[in-house]
Amino acid sequence: MSKRFTSHTDDQKKNIRKNINELYQKLKKIIECNDLYLLRTLNTRGLSLESGLSKSEIRIILNENGFENFKEYHNYFQLIKVENQVKNRDLSKYKMKVLYEKAGFNSHQTFIRFFRKKHDMTAIEYHEKRKLDSTSS
Numbered sequence: 001m002s003k004r005f006t007s008h009t010d011d012q013k014k015n016i017r018k019n020i021n022e023l024y025q026k027l028k029k030i031i032e033c034n035d036l037y038l039l040r041t042l043n044t045r046g047l048s049l050e051s052g053l054s055k056s057e058i059r060i061i062l063n064e065n066g067f068e069n070f071k072e073y074h075n076y077f078q079l080i081k082v083e084n085q086v087k088n089r090d091l092s093k094y095k096m097k098v099l100y101e102k103a104g105f106n107s108h109q110t111f112i113r114f115f116r117k118k119h120d121m122t123a124i125e126y127h128e129k130r131k132l133d134s135t136s137s
Helices: 010-018 020-033 044-051 055-064 070-088 096-102 108-119 123-136
Strands: none
Touching: 010 020, 010 055, 020 044, 020 055, 044 055, 055 070, 070 096, 070 108, 070 123, 096 108, 096 123, 108 123
């Protein structure tokens, strides 16, 4: 097999893992500061160009931080955006669709799936629970 098609050597992987927190924070900062999560076309190639890390390095960093794939990582940032909006707004004035679309989710089903996976409840239930928690405190 030619060298260009081989994966990272064990030494390269160890070096990435040694600096995993620093590299993860670098990726996070790039995405948050540039609102890249709003780009529906964001992928590992684009993040690689922005960060200077290879696509395989990005995959290792994400896997080491509990993400199965890049799409899950991308949706994680979108979900945080919606959570913050749900926490800080009266949902009677906003339709949930507006919130998840503004956060960059392509579809209602994707949003629901990721929100439930993280919170074991819908966004509306999450909002109601937060309201109850804040009134009982």
